[in-house]
Amino acid sequence: MQQVTLNDCDKAMPVIGMGTASSSRPASTADSSETVKSALLEAIKAGYRHFDTAFIYPSEKPLGEAIAKALHLGLIKSRDELFITTKLWCTFAQRDQVVHACKLSLQKLQLEYVDMYLVHQPLRISETIQKLPVPKEIIHQLDIKSVWEGMEECKSLGLTKGIGVSNFSCKKLEKLLSIAKIPPAVNQVEMNPIWQQKQLREFCNAKGIHITAYSPLGANNTSWGDNRVVECDVLTEIAKSKGKTTAQVALRWVYEQGVTVVTKSFNKERMKENLQIFDWSLSEQDLKIISELPQRRGFGMASLYGPHDFLLQLDAEI
Numbered sequence: 389m390q391q392v393t394l395n396d397c398d399k400a401m402p403v404i405g406m407g408t409a410s411s412s413r414p415a416s417t418a419d420s421s422e423t424v425k426s427a428l429l430e431a432i433k434a435g436y437r438h439f440d441t442a443f444i445y446p447s448e449k450p451l452g453e454a455i456a457k458a459l460h461l462g463l464i465k466s467r468d469e470l471f472i473t474t475k476l477w478c479t480f481a482q483r484d485q486v487v488h489a490c491k492l493s494l495q496k497l498q499l500e501y502v503d504m505y506l507v508h509q510p511l512r513i514s515e516t517i518q519k520l521p522v523p524k525e526i527i528h529q530l531d532i533k534s535v536w537e538g539m540e541e542c543k544s545l546g547l548t549k550g551i552g553v554s555n556f557s558c559k560k561l562e563k564l565l566s567i568a569k570i571p572p573a574v575n576q577v578e579m580n581p582i583w584q585q586k587q588l589r590e591f592c593n594a595k596g597i598h599i600t601a602y603s604p605l606g607a608n609n610t611s612w613g614d615n616r617v618v619e620c621d622v623l624t625e626i627a628k629s630k631g632k633t634t635a636q637v638a639l640r641w642v643y644e645q646g647v648t649v650v651t652k653s654f655n656k657e658r659m660k661e662n663l664q665i666f667d668w669s670l671s672e673q674d675l676k677i678i679s680e681l682p683q684r685r686g687f688g689m690a691s692l693y694g695p696h697d698f699l700l701q702l703d704a705e706i
C-alpha cells in the first residue's frame with residue numbers, strides 16, 4: 389500500500405484507509421460489535437493498514453479486538469504495521485479532558501498509542517447526545533487554544549504519533565495555526581467529486597496540512613449520505629469506458645488530487661474493489677469533466693445537529 393509522509397507525525401499514512409462509521413440510524417439496525425470485528429479482520433486480510441475510528445463510533449472496541457486477533461493469527465507481525473486514527477469527541481473538548489479522552493480511546497482500542505488523534509468537529513457539546521436534532525443550548529464554540537494544548541500534550545506523552553483536526557474550515561485552521569506549537573498534520577473532511585473542496589485544498593497545500601477525504605463515495609447507502617456519487621451519470625460513463633466501477637472512479641479521482649482517503653465497506657468484494665485504483669488513471673479529459681460537476685455538500689453540522697444559527701454560520705465558513 390502506498391503511503392504519504394505527514395508533517396510533525398512520526399509515521400507515514402497509507403493512502404487508503406478503512407472507515408468504521410457503520411452504525412445505521414435507527415440504532416436497531418446497527419451492525420453488531422461481532423460483525424464489525426469480523427469485517428475489520430477481513431479488511432486486514434484484504435490489505436488495509438489504516439483504520440479510521442472515533443470515540444463516538446461504536447467501532448473502537450471491535451477494532452481493538454480485530455487488531456488483537458490479527459496479531460494472534462499472524463496476519464500482521466506487529467501493531468506498528470497499522471496506522472490507527474481516532475478522534476476526540478466534542479463532549480471532551482476542554483483542556484483538562486483531552487488527555488483523559490485519548491486514554492479512554494486507547495483503552496477501548498487495547499493500544500498504547502494511536503497514529504493520529506483528531507479533534508472530531510470544531511465544536512464543544514456540553515451534554516451526551518440523546519437524540520438528533522439537539523437543543524442549541526448544548527452546542528458551544530470550541531476554545532481551540534486550550535483544546536489544542538491538550539492535543540499537544542497527547543503527542544508529547546506518546547499517546548499519539550500525530551495530531552490533527554476534522555471538519556475544520558480555512559478560517560478555523562488560520563486561528564489554529566496562529567496559536568499551535570505543533571501544527572495540525574491532517575484535516576479530515578468530506579471530499580468526493582460532488583464536494584471537491586477546492587479552496588480548502590489550496591489552503592491546506594500552502595500550509596503543509598494533509599487532507600484526508602471522508603465519505604469519498606458520498607456515504608452511499610447510509611443514513612447520513614446518499615447515492616449521488618455512486619450513481620452520478622458522468623462518473624458512471626467514465627467508469628464504463630475504463631472497465632471500472634463508479635466507486636473506483638470516485639476513489640481514483642480523490643487519490644489523483646494528492647489526498648488520502650478513508651472509505652468504509654464491510655463487504656468482502658467491495659473492500660477489495662476499493663483498493664484496485666492504483667494501476668490505471670483518469671485522462672485529462674476525465675479530470676476536466678469531473679472538475680465541472682455541480683457541487684453539493686453532503687454532511688453539514690446544521691443538517692446533523694439542527695438548523696441553529698451558530699451551526700449554519702459554521703457550515704458557511706470557507
Ligand SMILES: NC(=O)C1=CN([C@@H]2O[C@H](COP(=O)(O)OP(=O)(O)OC[C@H]3O[C@@H](n4cnc5c(N)ncnc54)[C@H](OP(=O)(O)O)[C@@H]3O)[C@@H](O)[C@H]2O)C=CC1
Binds near residue numbers: 577636652655
Ligand atoms: N471525521 C468525520 O466527521 C467523519 C468521518 N467519517 C469517516 O470516513 C469513513 C468513510 O466515510 P463514510 O461516510 O462511511 O462513506 P463512504 O463514502 O466511504 O461510503 C460508505 C458506504 O458506501 C458503501 N460502499 C463501499 N464501497 C462501495 C462500492 N465499491 N460501491 C458501492 N457502495 C460502496 C458502503 O456499504 P458496504 O459496507 O455495504 O460496502 C457504505 O454504505 C467513515 O466510515 C468514517 O470512518 C465519515 C463521516 C464523518
Ligand SMILES: O=C[C@H](O)[C@@H](O)[C@@H](O)[C@H](O)C(=O)O
Binds near residue numbers: 409442444445517612
Ligand atoms: O451524533 C453525532 C454523530 O456521531 C456524528 O457527528 C459523527 O458520528 C459523524 O457523523 C462521523 O461519522 O464522524
